Amino acid sequence: MALVVVTTSPRVAPGLLTGRAWTALRSDRVLTGSAGHPVLPYLADEGIHVEVVTPDPVALAAEGRTGTVVWLAAQDGDENLMRAVGHAAVAMEDPPVIEVIPGSYDLPGARLLDLVQVMDRLRRECPWDRKQTHESLVPYLVEEAYEVLETIDQGDFTALREELGDLLLQVMFHSRLAQERGQEGGFDIDDVATGIVEKLVRRHPHVFAGTAVSGAGEVSDNWETIKAAERAAKGETDSVLSGVPMGQPALSLAAQMLRRAGRAGVPASLAGDLPDTVGARLFELVRLAQDEGLDPEAELRAVTREYRRRIEEWESES
Template identity: 50%
Template sequence: MSEGAPLLDLADDMRRLRRECPWTRQQTHRSLARYLQEEAAEALEAIDAGDDAHLGEELGDLLLQVYFHAVVAEESGSFTLDDVARGIAEKMRRRNPHVFGPDAEVGGASELTAAEVDARWQQIKQAERPRRSAYDGIAPGLPALLLALKVLEREPDAPLPTESRDLGDRLLLLVAEARAAGVDPEQALRDAVRRQVPDGR
């Protein structure tokens, strides 16, 4: 089987399901939204468990959701699976000029630090999509710790509460502390909860 053939087969299978399966045919972007969220959560669980085989399976389920949404959109003429792949490939090339740019050289990207690469990415992103405010583009449905981290990344000099008795304020201070230490607070809390869950549950 040639490389990439399974991806083409999956697209064909998804289109056939839309034609021939009553349940698949009646789905919409909105009805599928919960499954996208569930599959992403299950992939995170596999990462937390360090189970690569399970992760591979869950990434397949997540990929199915991408294909499903793309085929639904394809039917209405909104966009196609090729549009999705082409769009993300072009974005990756634009936002990684140290690798794909005209001046990129073999080994040249290694001269940059990860922080410098991230800063360039953010600059290019800002030029492509200027923000109306520091919070523009942050999904309000993010988990609370991740939402707080994103806001603090956008407004690193924003005043923070001090010596507050409010639990929310104290949690925000902990997120700021985690950010300063280079720790992902969402992942740190997930790891802490996992340590509290008895084996086998």
């Protein structure tokens, strides 16, 4: 005597069920409260009859006392109903055994499918989202990236979760816009994911191809070698500065250029006779930080945070 609850995920193709779920669903009696459950046609193809009934927690608990009955839960899990069934069963003198069998379940990353669906709907039905372009979204992309950085600086990992979601939305939004271009240079979020997966596999031969490395330094060297080969395959000019985005903040730009120059063996003298300007002195400070193994951006941000703390303290005392 038992009530067996079979749950399914809306993010998994409805005909894909676990072996235990199929075995349970071939039981003598299967009930559901969802007339439109997407699994029903697949069960019908297998000759499995499912009765659609009005959910009644007391009656359902009682059914489990007289024999084995299977409840095919709605795709939200019928959480409220199951909670009520549990309360009803506890109140019985001879309560049924209640067993939950996952018919299908989410793999890591499955909720990204929900984001795809939400983005598609926003693009169709929201006037603001419909009018956006790649260009109009640029300020939001930059803003969200800086907000992620701020939460990391503050060590606020609760806020980091939210800000990473906002940044992920930007990736999804731009991918959705690109998808609408169709054959004219269009791509979708799956293409974006495929591209980064292929790149990571290609640039990590020590993980995916059995290449032996002595340590992180050799990993970095291999990475640059592979990147150079990729540029050559595209017919791009191989340069120390290839891939350095000139639009990034100047402090980060100087640090990246100095790192690239150092790895490529660019003579240090090229930076030695710059005009004596504030910019040149800032550039020299970046070089000194690099020589000491420090991130100049992080160092300046740390000092700026301390200055902010002092200002806030001064304001509170005024």
